[in-house]
Amino acid sequence: MEKPGRMDCPALPPGWKKEEVIRKSGLSAGKSDVYYFSPSGxxxxxxxxxxxxxxxxxxxxxxxxxxxxxxxxxxxxxKQKLRNDALNPNK
Known part of the structure; x- marks a missing residue:
């Protein structure tokens, strides 16, 4: 059964879901945690x-x-940073 907060995640392979959970208590209440679920759960x-x-x-x-x-x-x-570091190894 599909959990209500889970959404498809198009950036990942088919079947992957993303869920954002808002913290309800503690010092970080209101902040959210992001979880991903594979097709197997x-x-x-x-x-x-x-x-x-x-x-x-x-x-x-x-x-x-x-x-x-x-x-x-x-x-x-x-990539830009890596390229610059490669060009200026003495930095």
Whole structure:
């Protein structure tokens, strides 16, 4: 049965769901946690955890864990920085 807060995540392979849960108590009440669920129902709490599970089948380098979208701008910045570091090794 489908949980009400879970939505499809188009950035990940078919069947993956994203859920955002608002914290109800404690010092961080009002903040939210983002979870991903594999098609088999396994829960992931972080991008590294997700990356380990998916391996090389999905490129998560520009994946924004909080929004569940691919952010090409993130990728460009990282590539640009790497290129600059390679050109100026004495920095």
């Amino acid at each position: 396994k829960k992931f709490r972080s991008k590294p955890q997700l990356a380990r599970y998916l391996g090389n089948s999905v490129d998560l380098s520009s994946f924004d864990f909080r929004t569940g979208k691919m952010m090409p701008s993130k990728l460009q910045k990282n």
